[in-house]
Amino acid sequence: MAETSYPQIRIVPARFLTPDTAEVLLNEILSKTGIRRIVINGPRVPETVPYGPARGTPNVIAQRREIEVQGETIKLQVQVGTILMELEDETPIPEIRKACEAVLTNFPFTLQEGRFMRSSMTMTDYAKYGIVEDERILGMVDPKSKTRPIILQGNR
Amino acid sequence: MAYKPQYGPGTSKVAENRRKQMNRDIKLEKIRDVTDEDVVLILGHRAPGQAYPTAHPPLAEQGEPDCPIRKIVAPTEGAKAGDRVRYIQFADSMLNAPSQPYQRTYTEMYRYRGIDPGTLSGRQIVECRERDLEQISKDLINTNLFDPARVGIRGATVHGHSLRLAEDGMMFDMLQRCILDKDGIVKYVKDQIGTPIDKKVAVGKPMDEKWLGENTTIFHVLGGNPYRNDAEYIEYIQRIHSLRTKYGYMPKE
Numbered sequence: 001m002a003e004t005s006y007p008q009i010r011i012v013p014a015r016f017l018t019p020d021t022a023e024v025l026l027n028e029i030l031s032k033t034g035i036r037r038i039v040i041n042g043p044r045v046p047e048t049v050p051y052g053p054a055r056g057t058p059n060v061i062a063q064r065r066e067i068e069v070q071g072e073t074i075k076l077q078v079q080v081g082t083i084l085m086e087l088e089d090e091t092p093i094p095e096i097r098k099a100c101e102a103v104l105t106n107f108p109f110t111l112q113e114g115r116f117m118r119s120s121m122t123m124t125d126y127a128k129y130g131i132v133e134d135e136r137i138l139g140m141v142d143p144k145s146k147t148r149p150i151i152l153q154g155n156r
Numbered sequence: 157m158a159y160k161p162q163y164g165p166g167t168s169k170v171a172e173n174r175r176k177q178m179n180r181d182i183k184l185e186k187i188r189d190v191t192d193e194d195v196v197l198i199l200g201h202r203a204p205g206q207a208y209p210t211a212h213p214p215l216a217e218q219g220e221p222d223c224p225i226r227k228i229v230a231p232t233e234g235a236k237a238g239d240r241v242r243y244i245q246f247a248d249s250m251l252n253a254p255s256q257p258y259q260r261t262y263t264e265m266y267r268y269r270g271i272d273p274g275t276l277s278g279r280q281i282v283e284c285r286e287r288d289l290e291q292i293s294k295d296l297i298n299t300n301l302f303d304p305a306r307v308g309i310r311g312a313t314v315h316g317h318s319l320r321l322a323e324d325g326m327m328f329d330m331l332q333r334c335i336l337d338k339d340g341i342v343k344y345v346k347d348q349i350g351t352p353i354d355k356k357v358a359v360g361k362p363m364d365e366k367w368l369g370e371n372t373t374i375f376h377v378l379g380g381n382p383y384r385n386d387a388e389y390i391e392y393i394q395r396i397h398s399l400r401t402k403y404g405y406m407p408k409e
Contacts, residue, residue: 015321015323016319016320017323043319043328043330045330045332049312049349049350051313052311052313052350054312054349054351055312059331059350061331062335063335079322079328081319107323
């Protein structure tokens, strides 16, 4: 579960990122030290057509691909629109801002500090998920999801 | 004195554009040239060259009952031939797309016969007889009601009208039915329901920001046309709101 003492930031670019840009940006950001958790957010790009007469057929999209971040392969399931991060402390924020400025040159972005991930379970969470054993994923993803979080070894 | 429709209030550019689209005395500006075959491919209702499947025999063969209304109203070509009813659906980005769902419905109702539009917040569907539909769709795609990047032809999974644009300026589409190709031309690679099509159907280059700003029909602060700047429009809406609130659906003052 998120400790309230850990600072969180949110990066919102003015445009949705292509996997190429997302890959470069994430590599830049994650080369900094002091990042505890990170969520890549955006509208979902499903593998099969979810509705309509073509429901169930493969959704072949040129832009969706696996990205390589810090040596780990991440299968993007969204078009990257927002990046949420929890940090050890506030020291890497200026470096992260610089990394964003270096990569996101064609359009503006905002970098906000605040609370963006859930810090405790709500009543609805208990109703939906029951007791969640690994509380680190609270506020990040659906705890019942079969895909597990990717653990990056970091550089400390 | 003959009735002359006013189409809508407002002194702003947006209001003027709305009136221009609705007024059938003003010809829609032709911008691109998508062929009949391309339209059929995007619609995905029949294969190009295939005969129109029918829902009933042609009117001339089936014999019409004696009805005064049928004598007044001439059937459209599609109705005459007994075509099936088929649809086209558009999703218009809120970021200065040239038309918007309600606007589309008004425009089509003024300009075309034998149609059944359905209006939702982020998409607008129009249904009619198949061969009429192909003509109407061609009009809607080839004229200034369409922008390849900010208007999507989407039969299902339409989500994207209120989202940010992608890096290349395209509206989000989880099925990516159309792509901005390397030559700068938007091409449809899937039909409107998301089934891949055999060839890429080019629908032209995205319009530039200036054109979109000049031709938009949406009030949007981010698009540079805030609603509050059009005092006449606000006065009109407030009056309607007040009459409705005070008198329900019987607006007498």
